[in-house]
Amino acid sequence: MTRPAITVRQLYRDLAPDMKSRDRRLRVISVGDARAELVVEHDLGGPTGKKTSVSLNRLRSSAFELLEDSTDSDPLYLALLAAISDVHRPGATPADYARAALHTFRIEK
DSSP states (O other): OOOOOOOTTOEEEEOSHHHHTTTOEEEEEEEOSSEEEEEEEEOTTSOSSOEEEEEHHHHHSTTEEEEEOTTOOOHHHHHHHHHHHHHOSTTOOHHHHHHHHHHHHHHHO
16 A cells, blocks of 8 residues: 655554654655654643654654545534544543544534
8 A cells, every 4th residue: 555645634544653652743744855744742741732844764664553534525524523533632532432433423414
């Protein structure tokens, strides 16, 4: 399976051993010839809003997981992402996410 091209607004999860438990997520803000500039959107163990850069080859590797593609523009998908973001926290349970999803689907009908 090929990965989509790296584009602005994509959201990635950092799967490095020291970052995985922190659920560190980075949003692409610019893409160059060899590197992408990203901003930390979520990090349970560190600051958000910090800018960093990553080589495109590394971003395409198994070191990162693509969570959200800029082409994901279905209104229901975006509403579900917003609902999940509202309940996401260190102690969130699967039931919290399920309730958020169910609420979104009932509203969108």
